Amino acid sequence: MRAPSSPALLATEVREAARERGALLIMADFDGTLAPIANTPSEARLAPPARKVLARLATAPGVGLAVISGRDLPDIKTRMDLPDIIHAGCHGLVIEGPGMGFTHLQAAECRQILKGLATDLIEKLSGLRGVEVEPKEFGVAVHYRRAYPSDLAEVFFQVEEAREAHAPHLTTRPGKKVLELVPNVPWNKGECALWIRDRWARTQSLDPAVVYLGDDETDESAFQALRGKALTVRVGSGHRGSRAARWVTDVSAVHRFLAALAPPEGAEGEGREAPRATTGEPPRGPAVESA
Numbered sequence: 001m002r003a004p005s006s007p008a009l010l011a012t013e014v015r016e017a018a019r020e021r022g023a024l025l026i027m028a029d030f031d032g033t034l035a036p037i038a039n040t041p042s043e044a045r046l047a048p049p050a051r052k053v054l055a056r057l058a059t060a061p062g063v064g065l066a067v068i069s070g071r072d073l074p075d076i077k078t079r080m081d082l083p084d085i086i087h088a089g090c091h092g093l094v095i096e097g098p099g100m101g102f103t104h105l106q107a108a109e110c111r112q113i114l115k116g117l118a119t120d121l122i123e124k125l126s127g128l129r130g131v132e133v134e135p136k137e138f139g140v141a142v143h144y145r146r147a148y149p150s151d152l153a154e155v156f157f158q159v160e161e162a163r164e165a166h167a168p169h170l171t172t173r174p175g176k177k178v179l180e181l182v183p184n185v186p187w188n189k190g191e192c193a194l195w196i197r198d199r200w201a202r203t204q205s206l207d208p209a210v211v212y213l214g215d216d217e218t219d220e221s222a223f224q225a226l227r228g229k230a231l232t233v234r235v236g237s238g239h240r241g242s243r244a245a246r247w248v249t250d251v252s253a254v255h256r257f258l259a260a261l262a263p264p265e266g267a268e269g270e271g272r273e274a275p276r277a278t279t280g281e282p283p284r285g286p287a288v289e290s291a
């Protein structure tokens, strides 16, 4: 396995690419990438120093910042607490940012089914200690990080039965100690990342260098889609078999990378270290699109 990338060297490489292009778009997952994985999803927090670094990046001229998460959109917005950045929720099924908006219509049609399923699964699995059923806008997540190993077969059986009952509308998506029922639509973090890149480039009239950071199976679709179009970075020691071009060891390496990339403190908006926009157009008003 190749050695992990040094956050400082990675930042130098990205800064060079951004300088050449005159712009930089950073896209990152949240859990396990910007914030450490917590015991329960509700406990995951972005560390205040990391938020400050992200705020400096987000306000630097010619720099765009997008967070693409499996969480619901309002949830990820609250956790980031950074206005004016691009947020994508539910693995990219819904996107909101300055001058852009997107909802996957076919996925939206599954919302009623998912609501009913969440109620069913809560009833069926609530007796199992450590199992948490999380109703989401575009999915139902079953978290089993704290479950007894002897209960896992029952968890998988119930989720599979729910999926079968609603085939072909739903599919299952495995993550880190979570199994999620989601709309069976041809849209993932990869499609979402390409959509954001194209939309951001168009609204800003810029052709940015792109970085994508992620730690999970669901980020592999973005590593694949962005091949040759972005510097892709897998977070965590499980890099083997990843489609990402590089890897860094953990969330703190991600923070060091972002800190090395950000303009120095007190230089917000001056763009001393940040690439400058060569041309610029004011962002347009929000538009809602369907896939």
Ligand SMILES: [Mg+2]
Pocket (backbone or CB within 6 Å): 029, 030, 031, 032, 033, 214, 215, 216
């Ligand atoms: Mg993650």
